[in-house]
Amino acid sequence: MNRIFFRFFVLVMLSITIATFAIYFATSRLFGDPLDDIARRQAAAQIFLLEQYIDKAPADDWLVRLNKVREVTDVKLDLVPLTSARASLPVQQHGALDRGELVLDTANKAFYRRVDLHGESYVGSAEEVIHAHQLPIDIGLALEMEAVRYVIVALFLLVPIALWSRSHWLGLQELSRVADEVGAGRLAARASFKPGAIIYPLAERLNHMAGRIEGLLDAQKNLLHSVSHELRTPIARLEFALELLRSAADDPALEQRIVAMEGDVAELNGLVNELLGMIRLDSRQALQQASFELAPALLGCVDALDPLAAQPQVRLDSALGSMTGDRRLLLRAVGNLLRNAQKYGNGQIALSARRADGVEIVVEDDGPGIPEAERGKVFEPFYRIDRSRDRSTGGFGLGLSIAQKAVALHGGTIAVEQSAMGGARFVIALPA
Template sequence: MNRIFFRFFVLVMLSITAATFVIYFAFSRLFGDPLEDIARRQAAAQIFLLEQYVDQAPPDEWLARLNNVRIVSDVRYDLIPLAEARNALPGGRRVQLDNGEIVLDAASRSFYRRVDLEGERYIGSHEEVLRAQNLPVDIDQALKMEALRYVIVAVALLVPIALWSRTHWQGLQSLSRVADEFGSGKLTARALMKPSAAVYPLAERINHMAERIEDLLEAQKSLLHSVSHELRTPIARLEFGLELLDARAKDPDLSKRVRAMEGDLRELNSLVNELLDMSKLDSARNLQAEPVMLAEVLQECTQMLPPAEHTLECRLDEELGELELDRRLLARAVCNLLRNAQKYASGRILLAATRTEGGVEITVDDDGPGIPEEEREKVFEPFYRLDRSRDRATGGFGLGLSIARKAVALHGGSLRADSSPLGGARFVIHLPT
């Protein structure tokens, strides 16, 4: 947000600077260089002496009056050849000099003027130029005055722009906070603004969108919860009926089919339980954070796993310390990752945890077939399973990794899939401290 207004401020400053140069060159083009006008006013006394005293003398007294001015003035007056004066001036000024005008050179604090176009002052004056040097011209002061004028204009423009931008910045900051809260799972977050606020129409639309999303999510959660609970009743009835049928069945084939159907019911019951768990992970309100020793939680996760032929190694940093987290949810996430590793590992699983800058990193590695790079994000989608896991021996429902990512996200962390140094898949949990 700050970057937007910084760019806007830079754009305004550049626009004012560009406008300053455009104004200066436009005025110079139309009305003459303002700096030259200032310098001409500063040299007005010397120009007056030349035009009203020296030029008004008869031809035979012209040089005498010029010498009198030299005596009483600090300005140095010289007669130089016309060619030398033309070489000292740029092309545009030479035309003015040829026309008999006073040509002011503010940079060198001097001016030039031809003595006489017709050569009537004295012999040779037609080819001579009067040069006045050391004029009391201070361009630096003029430049400071011009710069100060433009600074005042810039400040006069920037103050109202800053006040106008400040109201927008505050409004957008408020909307940004609401978006962060809503994105973190606080579905009741709303933008509270006065109707006079600059971004009030945008806030109204965001609030309307948030209400609609909250209603949809609540309806989805309610539907999922209701359906899951409603499924429990027929599942319980089927389990009871199958138990009675199995008890009365004398045919071995029938008993085998009954046991297969009981396995299907257990699978369906497990699916309902996982769906209910998924519905509980949609809001941070279900997070019961408390200070816990992370190493203890991870050790408990290794003990909660079902027996398996794989070798499970546990490498935990001694400096893991305490973290503010929900013990049950984090254990569920890590256990899901370890069970997933048990399904696909060839013979080795590694659970590791280390302190990093700004957090803790937990990794689960296996030496199984791994996950293709293009599917490493898809495996966290609900009900998504890789092709090789669609058989009943390893399949599951495709909810374990999704539940793990949601549980980690509620703690403000992240979960990603990567390739493992063991040759299989690696799952990395990052928890902030």
């Protein structure tokens, strides 16, 4: 947010600077160089003496008056040949000099002007130029004055712009805070502005959006929670009824059917438990921060796997150390990945972990892998690449979604890649 207003401030300053140069060049183009005008005003006394006193002398008195002026002023007044004067001036000023106009040499604090055009002042005066130098010209002071003018104008522009921008900046900071809180799951966050605030309509829309999202998510959670709990009752009844039916059944075929039904009920019960776990993760009420040693925790996660399935090759960095987080949730995320590897691998599974800038935990297998086009979807709830395969291996399409939510609650990320073993490679990256 600060970057936006910094760029705005830089843009305003650049606009003022460009406007300053534009004014200078436009004025120079239309009315002549402003510096020459300033120099002319500063040398006005010497120009007045030349034009109103010396030039109005009779022909035999011109040089006399020139000498009198030399005696009473500190400015040096010399007579130089026309060719010498032309050599001292830029080419673009030669025309003005030839026409008898007064030509300023601001850089050297001097001016040139022909004595006359027709030799009327004295013999040979048409070929001579009066050169006045050491004039009281101080362009530096004039430039400072001009700079002060532009600075004052800039300040009078920037102060109201800054005040106007500050109100927007504070408002956007508040909206940014609310957006961050909503993004972090605190959906009750709202922006508070007075109705007269410029940003009030945007804040109202953001509040309405946050309220709408909160209502929809609450309704979804309540629905899932209610449905999950309501399902527990008929499931318990089915389990009780099947147990009674088993005790009364003598037919082996019926016994086999009862076993299959008990498997279906167990699967349904597992689905309800997974749904309730998802709801708890979404509500962010399950996170219990504590410090724990990572290596023993990961080894305990391996010990909890099905001993009859393929066991992972474990490679743990000796410097893993400890980390702070919800041990149960993190191990559940790793456990879900390991169980998936057991289901879909062909016998080779690997678990590795190392600490660099953060903690990286990798689970990979030698199974069929996950197509690149499907890798962004496998973390969606209930998404399964091959439903027929899932029916044979079990699962509801919630394991990876739960793992991703658990990792995200700890500020980490989980990604899927192609493994060097041939199957899928899941990488959990957690902050240090």
